[in-house]
Amino acid sequence: MAGNSYPEFIEFEKECQNAQFAAGILAWDQETKMPPGGAMERANQMATMAKWYHDYYTSDRMRVYLEELRRPDVFDALGPEEQTNVRETGWQYDREVAIPGSLVKEIAKHTSMSLETWKDARAKDDFSLFAPSLEKMIDLKVQVAEHIGYEDNIYDALIDEYEPGTRTKDVEVVFADLRERLVPIVKKILDSDVHPNEGILAQPWPLEKQKEFGIMVVTDIGYDWSRGRLDEAAHPFTSGAIDDVRITTRYNENDIRPALFANIHEAGHAMYQQGLDPEHYATPMGDAIGLGFHESQSRMWENLVGRSMPFWRHYYPKLQATFPGQVGNVSIEDFYAAANLVKPSLIRVEADEVTYNMHILIRFEVELAMMNGKVGVDEIPALWNEKYKSYLGIDVPSDADGCMQDIHWSMGIQGYFPTYTFGNLISVQLWNTMIKDIPDVWEQIEAGRFEPLLGWLNEKVHRPGRMYRTPDMLEHLTGEPMNADHWIGYIKEKFGPIYGVQL
């Protein structure tokens, strides 16, 4: 590799990512520490950081590096890790330069406005107030997609931002299959005579004890506090990479679920970030592969591990000792059933493990129609409500709790929603591969030993960074493309017994 500009290129790439990490700290600060008065100028600071990053990343310097390093004779002589860094940086560069600065600026400006409009329209439960703003956002995102280019479907160009290498037509097949198999499962569960007692979880729990318990679990499963911290935030999130990965949570005095499951969820994200290869800090080789894989980690720890019977066989005695008044006289079976309650709801973020994907399928279908001009903006509420009725049997009483419940469309991040379901599907697909390597993983978990699982994820999923793209990574790890089989199988096997039905 002597004689090429790779060493300079990668130093420059790291410099750009350092600025991104700095912006990440500012964003974390904004959600957790910033005094209220700081909001307006913080927005300006963030805008400057974003602008400078864009200036550097799309500079002539980067262009010249990439032109050289992507020349086949040069590229082929690079090692696989170097090739990954060139490929992924080039991909990001191409996206950044494809969109004209004037369009970037217009989107940024419209997004601020659109967010306010959405908040207002939602508060007033009046979709017609939001519609013009959404229409303009769709138009802008169409322009973005046209600049970036796509093969089959305009949606490809959008989803590619969050899950590089993913094609809409593949997603459509998997999601259609998932929907077809999930609808009857939900119906059977709801028709069953078993009704877990949600009141076990939704009762007063002393906050300090909740915190203690949550921190104990997160520590046990392997979150590294020397490279992290826990704070409270209105909307929990994880922030940072490798050596400084912070989690946030929101406690609820009347519901222990946030402390139990949101903590584990964020720790799952965080252990991915902490598990990236420090040798490749601030380069694609030291970065997460995409949002779907990220969500697979959070959901694996939250759902497959954290809502499993072996997990609770380990922790339930501790929970009872910590909260004798709340669960001292509740059987582990009743607690487990409550923790896995299936209850179709209007609101995505409150959904249980089984129905969650239905919320995403609906959004994906609406979004796809929206971006392909197959549904007029004014028709979105009706389409939304029809799908909630048909897939989940739910009447949507208001657009505020219907198609305006999520912030995503007002932010212009069309293409993001599917990655939540990718996370669910990938989590089980990975699990079924992992268990071949660690056949006694459930015994380990029941004994409170999480290192074998985390070690496997570190080695197989985290350390490779972005060496593969999501579809290839899945093939590489599991021998199969993303599909619904594993997740559906898992749901049947887990929820059949809980609800006493054959799924």
Place this chain on the structure above:
Amino acid sequence: MAGNSYPEFIEFEKECQNAQFAAGILAWDQETKMPPGGAMERANQMATMAKWYHDYYTSDRMRVYLEELRRPDVFDALGPEEQTNVRETGWQYDREVAIPGSLVKEIAKHTSMSLETWKDARAKDDFSLFAPSLEKMIDLKVQVAEHIGYEDNIYDALIDEYEPGTRTKDVEVVFADLRERLVPIVKKILDSDVHPNEGILAQPWPLEKQKEFGIMVVTDIGYDWSRGRLDEAAHPFTSGAIDDVRITTRYNENDIRPALFANIHEAGHAMYQQGLDPEHYATPMGDAIGLGFHESQSRMWENLVGRSMPFWRHYYPKLQATFPGQVGNVSIEDFYAAANLVKPSLIRVEADEVTYNMHILIRFEVELAMMNGKVGVDEIPALWNEKYKSYLGIDVPSDADGCMQDIHWSMGIQGYFPTYTFGNLISVQLWNTMIKDIPDVWEQIEAGRFEPLLGWLNEKVHRPGRMYRTPDMLEHLTGEPMNADHWIGYIKEKFGPIYGVQL
């Protein structure tokens, strides 16, 4: 002003300052929130931020703006606030471009090394380990000064960074006068028969109550929590401007002074930053004038207000109610004397109000000799010790607690020390002007009303930003250049009665 590039210039200037504010948040985070593992990469992030700032600030774009706006015909047509922004930005620009990039880089590199060497040498109490590193730093700072240029004394170019417009020869006159008058005052105080009981302050105080009390005082004097927050830090500091100004403190379970006086000190800095003109956010007109004026604000609140009898006539009953076991039976006179104890010490940061300036005078004299090649590096410890003996009557038992006690020289911020004494002198000089406008200020303070004082400072000192430079600002506000008369008069008037001597 139509037709010139001022509007674009000032937008660009703000953009650069936004990045500086962002870096400020990172620095705050590093001292208060960052997990230990994050240190190394944070250093890289900060380095990138500094580099990018330098790149933008010294870019052709800035050069072209300044070339136009500093042309006399264009400059003269600007309003006074615009002229200030052009003048001060130009001054900063000239400094930044004067120093070759290679020298900046060499200093940055040497500073990291020098800091480690200093820590090590100090821990081992072996100046000879630090000497080569200090020698190199002096050489580098000489180069910096030569690039920047100066009129009379090489030290001018260094002090100018912290107190723009200040000349060494003026400082020498004021400091010599101060020393001459202060040495006999210290001697008389030490020879007096009065010995305040330090034990009143240095005893166990419950931490939670300390925090409560400190927060109450800081709130009362006018620190705006909607634009700030309080955290703990090993070395207390204030960070941010106008809409997000954070203070830090360090509590000591066995000494209430940090909670009482360090909190007020930092709030004094913070109220300056919060009092800057929001209309001029991120420009010189919305920035503090210099370190001396900054220190005048912190010390005015800490010493002139916070260690005064009227202040304690207001707060002492509250202190007694909060800490009945500690001061329930202590008279206000004894408490006041203890809070104003004069006790020469080896360590600058532990010095009392009277002897503090002596520590600075010594540093200034040594620094001046050092930068002018009038003392060899190896002779510094002897020179230091000789001055401590002669000015404060103290034997210096070790270089660790002698000339290696402060971090400054290892960081290459020669020229910074004098600003601490500027702060003391300016604080009283301002006070004696203020009291003509608010003759009943002491009655106000005794009644717990601090708005008149803060309002005066806001209007006279904070809002003008950098309209004037320090020497002109002092003339403008007080009608006099910086001098020791006011401070010496204040010390005599305050400490004579406490120590029962005629000073």
